[in-house]
Amino acid sequence: MSKYMTRQRKALLDYLSAHADEALSAQEIAAALEREGVSLSAVYRNLGGLEAEGKLRRASKGSAREVYYQYTDADACKGSLHLQCKKCGRTFHMDSSGAEQLLGVVEKAEGFAVDKADMVLYGVCEICQD
Amino acid sequence: MSKYMTRQRKALLDYLSAHADEALSAQEIAAALEREGVSLSAVYRNLGGLEAEGKLRRASKGSAREVYYQYTDADACKGSLHLQCKKCGRTFHMDSSGAEQLLGVVEKAEGFAVDKADMVLYGVCEICQD
DNA sequence: CTAGTTGCAAAGAGTTTGCATGGCG
């Protein structure tokens, strides 16, 4: 795991915090950070590290082929279910109780233990529903 | 959309039907079909076509970086919610009524319209549990 | 026939890695 807090790692963490709950591609992140002197490989390596530490989730927007990274270390993410809007790309949280309830239903009905950490529901948010 | 039913397209459809509900990577599919004289490009092109026709879903297993294709033209897939086991890779269906119920809960609680077609819940199935 | 489809090989996009240098603690 991360041992040194380098300028590059800090820049990445800052950027991710500032854009929490947005689905960002590695390329977008790299582009934003290259201006601050962070190389592409540093981005990829740190992203990989964070993912391994579970502070980041790798997801794919709908059925697109692109891979997105999402910072999930924030408090709001604890135990809550993620709802991602396919239009604006923003992520919403469903509170723990509601989430637990949902998962409970699936588990009882199908005997299937849903992994909350890996779970993202795609759809259209309230705001984008014109 | 597809106009001609070529030998290659048929081979692909046969293969997908035989492996419905398994998450297959394009490479796996291609490898299996190359023995039957289907080129890599034919696989990709037909896969793309089927995806465009909505007979196929592109998904990513958990948080892996790989892209998987899944044949969703089967009857069982109609309106049902997909539960994919991260251990065995198999896909299970939650019947429409249960699915509708779940989605209804989310919609009411959060005002978020979940897109059923894009929805896959990852977790561990009954068989693979412990 | 004739337009859609294939195969091949080359081009692209995105990600990873080896190695020398740099910098955190």
Added chain:
DNA sequence: CGCCATGCAAACTCTTTGCAACTAG
């Protein structure tokens, strides 16, 4: 200081595409 992390460029993997040959209807 020592070791981890960075930068660069080359290597890789997966996917897409151009073009001539082929074939389903």
